[in-house]
Amino acid sequence: MPTEPHQHPDPRSLPVTTLNGIGAQSAARLEKLGIRHVQDLLFHLPLRYQDRSRITPLNQLLPGMTVLVCGRVEFTDQIQRGRNSVICRIADGGGELSLRFFHFSVQQSQQLKPGVQIGCFGEIRYGFAGLEMVHPEYRLVDDPTQLIEQTLTPVYPLTEGVSQSAIRKAARQALSLCLHSRDAIKDWLPAELLQSRDYPSLQDALHTLHSPPPQLSAQILSGTPLPALRRLAFEEFLAHHLALLQGKQAYKQWPAPALSLDGQTKQAFLAALPFRLTAAQQRVAAEIEADCRQNRPMLRLVQGDVGSGKTVVAALAALAALASGYQTAIMAPTELLSEQHFRNFTHWFADLPTRVLFLSGQLKGKTRQQTLQALADGSAGIVIGTHALFQDSVHFHKLGLIVIDEQHRFGVHQRLALREKGQTGGLRPHQLIMTATPIPRTLAMLQYSDLDISVIDELPPGRKPVATSAISSERRADVIGRIEHWVAQQRQAYWVCTLIEESEVLQCEAAEKTAAALRQALPKVRIGLVHGRMKSAEKDAVMQAFKNRECDLLVATTVIEVGVDVPNAGLMVIENPERLGLSQLHQLRGRVGRGNQDSYCLLLYQAPLSQTGKQRLAILKQSNDGFVIAEKDLELRGPGEVMGTRQTGQIQFKIADLERDRELLESIPAAAQTIVQHHPEIIQPLIDRWIGRSRHYAEV
Numbered sequence: 001m002p003t004e005p006h007q008h009p010d011p012r013s014l015p016v017t018t019l020n021g022i023g024a025q026s027a028a029r030l031e032k033l034g035i036r037h038v039q040d041l042l043f044h045l046p047l048r049y050q051d052r053s054r055i056t057p058l059n060q061l062l063p064g065m066t067v068l069v070c071g072r073v074e075f076t077d078q079i080q081r082g083r084n085s086v087i088c089r090i091a092d093g094g095g096e097l098s099l100r101f102f103h104f105s106v107q108q109s110q111q112l113k114p115g116v117q118i119g120c121f122g123e124i125r126y127g128f129a130g131l132e133m134v135h136p137e138y139r140l141v142d143d144p145t146q147l148i149e150q151t152l153t154p155v156y157p158l159t160e161g162v163s164q165s166a167i168r169k170a171a172r173q174a175l176s177l178c179l180h181s182r183d184a185i186k187d188w189l190p191a192e193l194l195q196s197r198d199y200p201s202l203q204d205a206l207h208t209l210h211s212p213p214p215q216l217s218a219q220i221l222s223g224t225p226l227p228a229l230r231r232l233a234f235e236e237f238l239a240h241h242l243a244l245l246q247g248k249q250a251y252k253q254w255p256a257p258a259l260s261l262d263g264q265t266k267q268a269f270l271a272a273l274p275f276r277l278t279a280a281q282q283r284v285a286a287e288i289e290a291d292c293r294q295n296r297p298m299l300r301l302v303q304g305d306v307g308s309g310k311t312v313v314a315a316l317a318a319l320a321a322l323a324s325g326y327q328t329a330i331m332a333p334t335e336l337l338s339e340q341h342f343r344n345f346t347h348w349f350a351d352l353p354t355r356v357l358f359l360s361g362q363l364k365g366k367t368r369q370q371t372l373q374a375l376a377d378g379s380a381g382i383v384i385g386t387h388a389l390f391q392d393s394v395h396f397h398k399l400g401l402i403v404i405d406e407q408h409r410f411g412v413h414q415r416l417a418l419r420e421k422g423q424t425g426g427l428r429p430h431q432l433i434m435t436a437t438p439i440p441r442t443l444a445m446l447q448y449s450d451l452d453i454s455v456i457d458e459l460p461p462g463r464k465p466v467a468t469s470a471i472s473s474e475r476r477a478d479v480i481g482r483i484e485h486w487v488a489q490q491r492q493a494y495w496v497c498t499l500i501e502e503s504e505v506l507q508c509e510a511a512e513k514t515a516a517a518l519r520q521a522l523p524k525v526r527i528g529l530v531h532g533r534m535k536s537a538e539k540d541a542v543m544q545a546f547k548n549r550e551c552d553l554l555v556a557t558t559v560i561e562v563g564v565d566v567p568n569a570g571l572m573v574i575e576n577p578e579r580l581g582l583s584q585l586h587q588l589r590g591r592v593g594r595g596n597q598d599s600y601c602l603l604l605y606q607a608p609l610s611q612t613g614k615q616r617l618a619i620l621k622q623s624n625d626g627f628v629i630a631e632k633d634l635e636l637r638g639p640g641e642v643m644g645t646r647q648t649g650q651i652q653f654k655i656a657d658l659e660r661d662r663e664l665l666e667s668i669p670a671a672a673q674t675i676v677q678h679h680p681e682i683i684q685p686l687i688d689r690w691i692g693r694s695r696h697y698a699e700v
């Protein structure tokens with residue numbers, strides 16, 4: 001959707017070039033920092049501060065101090081020892097200090113003549129000539145009091161070609177420009193909200209953060225965020241939350257096809273299943289059914305721990321779509337998982353008058369053309385695949401339902417972008433999102449606040465917890481022996497190789513080597529290998545062989561993390577578990593314990609383990625509950641890691657920091673609710689300020 005231009009230019013939108021000292025070249029450089037307008041400079045906050053409120057006498061200096069000093073030059077000399085450098089000795093009557101420069105210009109040598117008085121700021125270190133400052137910031141002064149700054153000096157994040165002093169000067173001008181014009185930067189937060197949280201006004205907050213008074217230095221140095229910073233982070237979180245809510249509301253305004261499922265079709269489908277739905281599955285299926293019956297689109301997330309039986313619940317929704325004459329698209333994050341869904345759905349829908357098709361990026365040529373044709377003419381009622389489902393070349397006849405499995409991997413922006421797809425005849429499809437990745441409640445607020453949530457909080461009957469133990473890799477031979485014994489009892493097992501995740505090549509290599517070594521150690525065991533770099537058909541063949549019990553041990557990379565379902569496989573060895581997140585380990589472990597026999601997970605770690613490493617593995621031993629594990633993971637690793645940098649499309653914040661400002665999240669939904677009810681007029685301005693008009697959230 002094209003970006004709507006701002007209709008009323010206001011002082012906030014002034015380009016940075018209106019500031020003294022910022023020409024076209026500097027402006028281009030500042031743009032790399034996301035700074036285009038004067039207002040952007042205000043929200044470009046200092047990383048830290050320097051205290052230049054007093055001059056420290058030279059006889060009070062200690063190594064490690066970062067201080068402002070003043071003295072007269074005694075001599076300046078070239079030093080040949082070690083790396084060439086220039087030493088300039090200064091003294092203030094009480095003590096002396098050496099300044100060391102590794103690059104020294106002619107201009108500097110002319111400036112730093114004996115007797116000249118200079119002020120310097122920098123860190124004190126111990127050098128071979130006593131206490132020294134290396135490359136200090138310095139300037140010549142007549143009167144030392146000129147050096148003193150009444151406020152703490154901000155240190156901003158920089159980009160190449162823009163100096164600290166240039167950005168400081170620009171920020172100072174931006175502050176005075178915006179703060180002196182009353183409406184230039186409007187405080188949108190209602191006064192009662194600021195008061196109840198004891199937050200400063202926006203103007204005061206920005207002023208404090210760009211030039212904090214020295215009395216705040218103790219608080220800043222102790223690492224406690226200032227209320228001014230808290231306020232901005234709060235406002236930013238709030239804006240994101242409101243944007244998601246707004247997106248949901250906007251989407252729900254669209255007409256959607258009402259999908260209904262008659263009792264007879266439903267009963268026939270359920271009767272053909274080899275199990276009865278759990279109470280939790282029934283409840284969630286009913287919630288979905290009620291949503292789909294509306295002529296407004298559903299936006300629902302189904303959260304359920306690994307193995308809780310989400311797929312069949314999604315199948316019921318697809319059945320409703322089918323019964324109402326609409327198509328369903330089911331998207332999974334990996335080929336492996338989508339192939340597995342494809343097999344399940346093909347089986348479940350075999351007796352129904354429709355075709356279930358598979359579409360992935362790897363599908364080429366004639367088959368691809370035929371698949372696209374069947375989706376366009378409606379002869380395929382269900383299509384399952386990877387994100388290739390939503391490429392421009394794919395057109396649906398009448399898409400009524402989109403199911404996204406494990407969308408946590410896709411990220412919030414991709415999910416929202418998908419909403420744009422698939423509308424037919426002005427109708428928007430219903431959306432069902434399934435995730436087994438439990439997200440701690442506070443984080444879910446930012447990730448999922450645009451969705452209604454259903455939880456399958458019960459496992460199918462007869463499931464036993466996976467007995468988990470941590471074993472040092474020094475006992476690898478014992479573990480191999482255990483596999484041999486296990487396989488002799490007609491059971492199957494997984495051996496998962498993990499490595500640094502970014503390198504799929506290395507991960508696959510490791511799996512290949514491990515498979516070779518295990519084949520040598522266990523000649524009687526039939527060993528299969530599956531990894532991400534194999535062709536889809538090869539992977540499929542290996543998986544199928546494993547399912548059919550033609551293979552006893554499956555060596556795999558983390559590609560099997562989601563969805564793989566082979567109930568007879570009840571033993572899993574995970575190598576280097578210390579390198580993975582707890583939730584990911586829980587997902588992997590969820591591949592076993594899917595039948596009603598005993599099952600085991602052996603975490604084969606590299607000794608020695610760090611203290612945290614031990615704690616983390618202990619959590620897995622103690623708990624089989626994905627939510628408990630995710631909460632503990634959050635405590636031990638922090639939100640950045642839990643949300644995962646490896647995942648694409650996560651929210652990028654300008655100022656807020658999930659780690660530092662985590663406790664603010666708790667209060668966001670209530671504050672957002674108050675705003676929706678009593679101050680709806682500030683929603684858009686807040687979103688514009690923090691997210692901008694062109695970003696995905698609000699565009700539906």
Ligand SMILES: Nc1ncnc2c1ncn2[C@@H]1O[C@H](COP(=O)(O)OP(=O)(O)OP(=O)(O)O)[C@@H](O)[C@H]1O
Pocket residue numbers: 275276277278281304305306307308309310311312435436460461562563564565590594
């Ligand atoms: N009510 C039930 N009773 C017994 N078995 C069930 C029930 N519901 C589903 N199952 C079976 O449990 C297994 C797990 O189901 P499914 O694959 O849907 O789980 P899931 O929630 O998607 O788990 P994961 O997130 O691990 O993929 C499957 O073999 C499925 O056939």
